[in-house]
Each structure stands twice: as C-alpha cells, then as structure tokens.
Amino acid sequence: MANITSGVHVADEVCCIFYDRKVHKCLPPEEIKKRKKAVNFCLSVDKKCIIVEEGKEILVGDVGVTKSDTFKHFVGMLPEKDC
Template sequence: MASGVKVTDDVISVFNDMKVRKAQANEDEKRKRKKAILFCLSKDLKNIILDEGKEILLGDLGTTVQDPYQHFVKMLPPDDCRYALYDATYETKETKKEDLVFIFWAPDSAPLKSKMIYASSKDAIKRKFEGIKHEWQVNGLEDLKDRHTLAEKLGGSSVVSLEGSPI
C-alpha cells in the first residue's frame, strides 16, 4: 500500500551525484562526494528529505572519519526509521568494486506508526533510485554492527575486504 509520500528533488539529486562517478572530478569535487547519507520523512510526513547533517563525505575519510562503516552505523537513530544510501568499497578475490547499497533502517524499538509509514513509502524512494543492485532491510544494530553481514549482501563469500578492512 502506497503512502502518497513524495521524494524531494534534493534526495534525487544526491542519489544521482552518488551514482555517477565523474572520473575527471578534481580533488575538491571528490572530497565533497558522499560516502553515505540518511534520508527521513519531513515533519508533516508528506516528503522524503535529506536527514540534515547525517552524511559522510569522501573528504572526511582519514580525517574526522576513520572507519566509514562504523561511523555510518553510529549515524542511525536507535529508535526511529530511516532510509540510507551507502557507497560500499569492497574487494572480491578477483577485483575491487564500489556499489551503492540502499538500506531501509527499521529498528524494533521504533514506534509502530513510524515503521508503517516508512515501510509504505519505501517504494516511492526505490522507484527514484534506478540501478541500485543491493537492497538491505535492517531491523536492529545486531544485523549490521558486523561488516560480515554487508559483505554477504555484496557478494557472499567472495568478498575479502570491506572499506579496506579484511572480512
């Protein structure tokens, strides 16, 4: 059942920026690229918007952010739902890869109303995010505190490292 929630242009713009990697981007542009970002519902529950300040920029890596995956996990609110895009960098036995992962965060501790409206609005945001290969619904920190779970989603046992750390 659709909720009638709209996806704002800002959200679509961020997705397109993350999806299209400009090979000729200068260092400054690369530093501003997003590694991870959270989206939430507006206060009136009519729009999916950027969750203000809830992002990791590539320029933050190695300075304010040492482990992007752990930093991302800490950004998720413990008792409310969110949508997220995470730009996973990983290695398989054959090659290095980067893939966007769409994550629906619906912790067990979130209010039922929040879980229902986020669940019924998920299709609206997914339709705007064309070309996403990996989708992951997460219902608690135990599901994602260990990077093995994300590695499984990305390529199963062929993944040997995630964000530069061995699996």
C-alpha cells in the same frame, strides 16, 4: 518534488544527491573530496515527503581523515528508535 506511486513525495535535494552518487564523473581531487559517501534520508514531520536528514552525511574527504572508523560513524548516524 518527484512523486511516486506510493503517494510519498521525494524532495529535489534527495534526487540530486541520488543522481550525483549514481553518476561517476571525472572530477579534480578537491571536488571528489566533497562527494557524499553516505547520506541519511528520512520522512518529513508530516510523513508526506522523503528529505535529507541534516548533518547526517559522510563525505569522501572525511574517510580516514576526520572519520577514522567510517562504519562505526555510519552506524552512529542511524536512529536508535526508528526502523
């Protein structure tokens, strides 16, 4: 886990997702479809670690196929009672 000055740890999975999204790689079309277009992160239950919110992601291959309105789907992934 990465540690930053705020004292909140960052899960390794979060770092991997961040770097994968940041770096544009030359990939075959099937691999490009598996790239994450959007991902929600949240604090762990004990509020000490930033983690990936399970099931809250949009893959590049989902856009226009299983998710016709990507923005509406993304807004629907956001928590209603959290900032």
